[in-house]
Amino acid sequence: MQEKKKIGALLLSVSVAMAALAGCAGGDKNTGASGSPSPSSSVKPAESAKPEEPVKLTIKPQNDKQQDPNSAVTKEIEKLFNVKIEYVYLDRSKDAELLNLRISSGEIPDVMMLSPALFSSYSQQGILAEIPMDLIEKHAPTWLKQVKQNGGENILEFYKVNGKLYGLPMITSDAYNYVPIWRDDWLKNVGIDKIPASLKEAEEAFYKFVNEDPDKNGKKDTYALSNFGIKAVYGAFGLQPSIWMERDGGVKYSSLLPEMKDALTLLNKWYKDGLIDPEFITGENKGQYWANTVSMWNGKIGFSVPGTYYHVNPKLNPDDPSDLGSGNWQNFKKLQGESATYAPGMPLVGPTGLSGIEKWGVTSGSAVGLGKDVAKDPKKMIKWLEMIEKLNTDEEYYRLAQFGIKGEMWDINPVTSLPTMKEEFKDKKGIIAAGPSGTAFQMSNFDMVRKNTMSPQLLEFAKKYAMVTDKYEQVVWAALPSDGKYKANLDKKIGETTIQFITGQKKLDEWDKYVEEMNTKYGLNELTQEANDWYTKYKKK
Known part of the structure; x- marks a missing residue:
């Protein structure tokens, strides 16, 4: 569901847009959100009562594709909550620039998905409205409880300025480590009968x-490996590059440890010695996703760490014709043939017993x-808070917001019991245009997400393989005051110099x-000083 690296990506939301663009989860009842009875409610207004005007909400999601404001999904959501939704579409490659221009002209969206840098900037410039805690506790109590359970009791503190809350965190159930994969057929061909577990065996x-x-x-x-596989080597030495890591009671930048x-x-x-593909400099994805x-598809390397579980899983359910395996598995088989195989492994154990690999945070x-x-x-x-609450408590509504209209856009797979998109809606951008979205706002109800998106075999x-280590994730996930300056x-200089050290152009x-x-x-x-100030305030226990 997440596509990105890993920024990544694949963060769970709290936004209204979640209803129109939700990201991942599930459940199957028809309970109305707080203050918003469902259309089937038996409560009817008095005959003389004037119908309440719909509340207009302008929503700026993660713009992977322009939303259709007249889609059947959007109309259902509008009817359910008595709202009128207007989507704000901005070219994602220029999202920050275009949003700044819109705001400077006085057109501030009601609901905005914001990067850490934009949130920090807007919350201090008076662009955002304060969100009173008593309103959250009244209209989105379940969401609040889930966010604290999954993100930590003090997670809301980061989104406060002078003690006032100006935003709600986007958290994700995709807090998984990356998964190494090995050409196990190659291992057998060279006389090795098990997946290597240590750096020495590798x-x-x-x-x-x-x-x-x-x-x-x-x-x-x-060759043995390329740039993705190098991550496993770093992990065996106790780090991943270019992240803030806990050291000596504070944090330090990993690339310089x-x-x-x-x-x-x-x-x-x-x-x-010729083990690393010389083309590692340009990347084994060759400009693709x-x-x-x-490089593994093409039979050039025998080891890689391309992503997490859903990037590498093979076919897992022989009884399910829709289970084709991950994109990597399908392309690998297509190019190498049915007899070729790869198998998942664990993070490699290094010379001092350390082990870990890149891991996405919550x-x-x-x-x-x-x-404002x-x-x-x-x-x-x-209305926004009611929509958040319903998304995380009502599985029927979640499925509407996430997958669209049942019977028209998706049906239940009889083998897996999972919602499965119909052929014409399998393209992610096509789903977004039709109303729901699997790439923008996501959820706080992790159980509902997994119930509706993961077969028992995939789970x-x-x-x-992907829930085996707490190492290594970014500890400081905020934009620091001097990030823009430095x-x-x-990171560009570190990346260039790292390549020079590996290739020998620069001596160690x-x-x-x-x-x-x-x-x-x-x-x-x-x-480093700013990162430690942040860590002390928000993360250090």
Whole structure:
């Protein structure tokens, strides 16, 4: 459901738009939201009562595709809540720029999905409305409870300015670690009968992948790994690159830790020995979807860590004709043939016993905010909160918001009992245009999400391979005050220098000089201070 890397991506919401664009979950009853009886309610107004005018809501979602305001899904949601929805479509590649222009002209959407940087900026500029806690407790109590359960008791503190709440967190059930995959047919061809568990065992297999003709074509034309697989090596040394990690009672930037030098020393050796595909610099996805391991599809490498469970799972239910496996599995089989196989593995255990791999967090710091004018119209805020509450408590409504009209857009798969989109609505952008959305706002009810989106077999696969480590996720997920000044150039320089260390263009005895340069010339000292200030205030227990 999430497509991104991992920013990623695949964060669970609290927004009205969730109703029109919800992201993932499930349940099957027809209980009305607080203050919003369902259409089947037996309560009827007095004959002389004048019908209440619909409440107008302008919603800016994650704009992967323009929403159809006249879609059957939108009309159902409008009728259910007595609202009139107007979607704000902005080119996603210029989302921040276009939203800023809209706001500067006085057109502030009522409901906005905001990045951490935009939320931080808008909440301090007076662009967002305060959201009173008593309204949340009255109109969205279940949502509030779920958010605190899944995101932490103090999660709302980040969204406050001077003690006032200006946004609600987007949390995601996609808090899974990445899953390594191995060409297990190659392992067998070089005499290895089990999936390597340690870095030492992996290294043995890697040399065999390069030197012992694992594909049996009589040529020396294979490599062990490319850029995705390098993540597993970092994990075996206790880190992942370019994230803030807990160290010595505070946080430090992982790419400059001493353990990174140890990892790069080994990777430099492997590169010299021909284990790493020289094209790792441009990426094994070859410009396609970020989690596609095209190099493995093409039979060039035998190990990769392209994404989480749903990026790599094979066919899991032979009784379900709709179970084709992940995109990677399907493309791999198409190009390598039915006899070719890969198998999932675990994060590699390193020389000091450390183990872990990239992992998505429950939140990235993104928020749903309400435009400041909403404060003048409490009905808008109440409607928004009612929609959040219903989305997380009423499975029938969730399915409407997530999948669309039953029988027209989706039906229950008789084998898995899961909602399954009809052929014409399997394209994600097609779903969005038709009303619901699986890429924008998401949910706080993780059980409902998994019940409606994961077969028992897929859930078991995820538990076995993608819920095996708490390491390593981003600890500081907020935009820091000096990010705009330093972060892009810092990460660009780190990325370039990392490649130079691996390929040998830069010698590792220059490491200390490099760290000093990042700290002083590229602003890491200042960022580290800000990151620790944030960590102390919001995360440290």
